[in-house]
Amino acid sequence: xxxxxxxxxxxxxxxxxxxxxxxxxxxxxxxxxxxxxxxxxxxxxxxxxxxxxxxxxxxxxxxxxxxxxxxxxxxxxxxxxxxxxxxxxxxxxxxxxxxxxxxxxxxxxxxxxxxxxxxxxxxxxxxxxxxxxxxxxxxxxxxxxxxxxxxxxxxxxx
Numbered sequence: 001x002x003x004x005x006x007x008x009x010x011x012x013x014x015x016x017x018x019x020x021x022x023x024x025x026x027x028x029x030x031x032x033x034x035x036x037x038x039x040x041x042x043x044x045x046x047x048x049x050x051x052x053x054x055x056x057x058x059x060x061x062x063x064x065x066x067x068x069x070x071x072x073x074x075x076x077x078x079x080x081x082x083x084x085x086x087x088x089x090x091x092x093x094x095x096x097x098x099x100x101x102x103x104x105x106x107x108x109x110x111x112x113x114x115x116x117x118x119x120x121x122x123x124x125x126x127x128x129x130x131x132x133x134x135x136x137x138x139x140x141x142x143x144x145x146x147x148x149x150x151x152x153x154x155x156x157x158x
Contacts, residue, residue, distance in 0.1 A: 039071040045136040051117040085133040
């Protein structure tokens with residue numbers, strides 16, 4: 001007699017369309033016996049914050065929720081790798097009847113860097129958007145290298 005396996009899947013009310021098979025449960029509980037872990041700060045590169053603020057309210061809410069999951073160390077339900085930009089770069093995406101909305105981000109040691117936010121009419125990323133995100137990623141990586149170099153020099157002086 002075959003065994004029937006039932007899997008319970010919960011898709012949050014914040015995400016209208018799930019484009020990946022990553023349907024994780026929300027778990028915002030505190031670790032055992034302790035304070036809730038602090039959220040990792042989000043740093044917006046270029047005009048990304050202003051573009052995101054121009055998105056429709058429902059889209060901002062859904063994408064903001066997905067970013068909060070990233071801040072908590074969780075994987076959002078609609079995260080996709082964007083290798084064309086660089087290693088570790090992901091996109092969050094949402095749509096309405098008018099357009100697609102995207103956030104390209106990379107999680108670094110102590111921050112989440114939002115590289116690019118944009119709206120478009122098709123389901124693919126234009127080369128211009130990829131180049132913008134690549135340029136901003138290069139700046140982030142250069143700033144990190146410079147910071148490490150400065151820390152090493154400071155430690156040598158002691």
